[in-house]
Structure formats: C-alpha cells, structure tokens
Amino acid sequence: MHEGIFKQLKKSISCPEKGDYLFKAGDTFDGFYVLCQGSAKAVCTQSGDNDKIVGFYHPNNIIGLCGFGNATYQESVQILSYSRVFKISKDDFNDALHAMPEMAGEMIRLLSDNLVRRQHNSAFNMMQDAEVRLMSFLNELYACSRPRSNQLELPMTRVDIANYLGIAVETLCRLIKGLTKKGLIEAHNRHIVFRHFDNSTSSNAA
Amino acid sequence: MHEGIFKQLKKSISCPEKGDYLFKAGDTFDGFYVLCQGSAKAVCTQSGDNDKIVGFYHPNNIIGLCGFGNATYQESVQILSYSRVFKISKDDFNDALHAMPEMAGEMIRLLSDNLVRRQHNSAFNMMQDAEVRLMSFLNELYACSRPRSNQLELPMTRVDIANYLGIAVETLCRLIKGLTKKGLIEAHNRHIVFRHFDNSTSSNAA
C-alpha cells in the first residue's frame, strides 16, 4: 500500500525461491523489505513446540517492521512462491530519516495502519465463526491478487490456511465443502472460483 | 514503557472520570495520550451491532497511536477508573519531530513494539484454551499493577473481561471457579488473591 514512500531509498533486490527465509525470529534486525512479486508467510514460534502463522504477505506489502522494536525480528518470514523483494537496510533508512524528516511521518502512519489492521483482524477472528472467517480470508486474498477474473490460485497449503485461521485442517476442509454446497465458491485443490460475483462489483468479462 | 520519550514534549493534563471517553472511533485524530494513573479500555465497533474490547490501558501506556494511520482514531477509549492523562497534540508532536529527529526512531520503535505485542496476543488467543488465556490475563494485570502484595483489584467488570477474552460471561465465571478450586487464586468479586506465588517465580506463566 504505502510502498511508494520508499521509492527514493537505496535498496537491494533479490529473488528468493519457495521455502527460502527472508529472516527468522530472533535474527538481528538489519532492515525491512518490500515484496514486489510473489507471496510469503509470517510465523511466530509460540512458547512450546508449535508454530503459528500470523499473516501472509502479498505484493506491495512491507515485511519486517516487527524488527524495529528491540533490534531483532519478532517473526520468521518464509517465501511461498518465487518472489522479488527489495530490501532497505536499517542504516540506509536511518540516513534517509535525517535527510528527509517528512519520511518519519510516513513511516509512523504505515506502522499505525499495520497496528490497526492487526487489531481489527484479531477482534474479527475472536468474534466470527470459522465459516465467516474463511470467506473473509478468501475475499481478502482475492482482492490482493489484482483480480483479472473471478478466480484465485492459493499460494499456500490447507495446513497453512487452517493454522492461520486457528482451526483444524479437517474443519477447513469441511468448511470449503460447505461453501461449495452453498454455491459461493468452487474449489479444486488450490484453485478457487468465486460464484457470488455474478452481478455485483466484478468489472471483468470472464 | 517508553513513556520517557515524551518527557520533553509540550503536553496538557486532564483527569477524566469513570465512564468518560478520551475519544471515539471515527473522531478526528488530534493527538495521543500518556496514561499516568488509572485505567481505560479500548473498544472497536465491529461490523454489525456488537462491540469488541481490544485492550486495556494501564499507567505509562500510550493511548491513541491507532490514529496516525488515516487521521481518525480507529478505536474508542473509555476510562474505567478515575485517571490522570497527558495529551500530546498532533501539531506539537510534528513540531518536535522536526526539532528532534531522533524522536522519530523512538516513535517507530514504540509502534513496532505495539505491533509485535498485538501480534503475539492475537496468536496466543487463538492457540490456547480459555483457562490459560484467563490466567495469563490475570498475571499480566498483576504485573501492570506495580504489585505490593499478591493481591489485585480488577478495574473492569466480568462482562468486559469476558468480551476481551472472547468468551461468554458464564464461561468466565466457571473458569474463575475452576482456578479457585485448583488453588491458584481466590476471587471475591473484583478482588483477586494469587495463591501460586508461594515458592516459584512462575513455572507455567508466560
């Protein structure tokens, strides 16, 4: 969204593959990333043995803002599909902060936005039942995919989705089946067709 | 936590009473607050009719950071008990940002911290069952209360706690009963006595 802010900054580009980590939780924070193409997931290692997916990243998202706080990244970010990312190093950013003080405001706004988004998501996840959350998740993914048709290719596994939504994989499976039975979507593996856009906002002809 | 950052800033003080609002969701953002004394709750009005408590504020917490994003506050903050708050206006803060560019870094760190905290809370709430969440909630309240004994006076109602934890009031009641039966706490109305601090610091907390 606010990726434009960092246009003027010095940055390095790289093209990580599926499975690669941009960084892991606990690594020393040395900069943040702009995802230009591809997708990634953010994982937190909770107390104990099990991980929790706290979010997915899509093109134009900023990755690694969690690291400013105490100088180490607070989540692990793993690439889901071949991606292109810009990296803006901490030092370059700090230099730019002094050269262009108006960028501080932009960064503060960006962080505040992220804070609000997480807050709303958290509230939403606790109030709505699993089916509503799933449909909302799919709609958000759809919106992020620069839709050219009423279709969507999921970049992540069922296990990842279930983990993110806080439900069991089996439950997710049954929910997808339920949505299909209701005529809202069609799902073949990771290919999703939306069936409720017949007359509403979708602008394309497909 | 980072309240010290704003020591040098121009600020106005006020003493809101229980029930007062510092601001409501949708109000024009004109500054943020430092809670010096008392307590407050943050409420989000979700789509529909029902509200959701997304957090409680304790002394030294910063309130209103959610407003930087799109120039309006994104939550309503209501005072729970007689409080003292500093307000730092948006304009004063922006002036200070130009005068002391190092403050930008501090603010960015503060926001990043908040982001991480919300993220962890969100993950925690989705993974743990209600009893663990409640005990964790009580422990956090205890830690925020500058403990002088193993006791705690809850500033909020059962309804508020249940709403925040995402459970029914009746469930909360039964959980408290359960924790009491286990010998972890004693609860008389809003007065809580912790019974598990006898020998170890906290083996199962956190």
Added chain:
DNA sequence: CGTAGAGTTGATTGCGTTCAACTTCAGTGG
C-alpha cells in the same frame, strides 16, 4: 511406478455457548 506430502471423509468427544433462573452488590430515595 512408487513414495511422501497434501487433502478428504467419518465417528466420537469436549469445550464453550446459549437460555433461563437465581443471588449478590451498589446506589438511590423515602
């Protein structure tokens, strides 16, 4: 063709919700 991971289905169990009734507490006015 064979294997391992991904995805699906069925049966059973349990945690937390809902609804309804009740008790306790705090504040108000007579």
Added chain:
DNA sequence: CCACTGAAGTTGAACGCAATCAACTCTACG
C-alpha cells in the same frame, strides 16, 4: 437506616461447533 431497584455476578441444563483420532484418496515428483 432501611427498602427498593437495576446492574453485576453466579449456577444449572442442554445444545452445537470444532477438535481429535483414524483411515483413506489424491497429487506431485523422483
């Protein structure tokens, strides 16, 4: 000071969503 009132808190019974366990199919890829 006591009686009244409404909010806050508690208890019980029944229901339902989602978890768990186990078995199975499908898909990708060597």
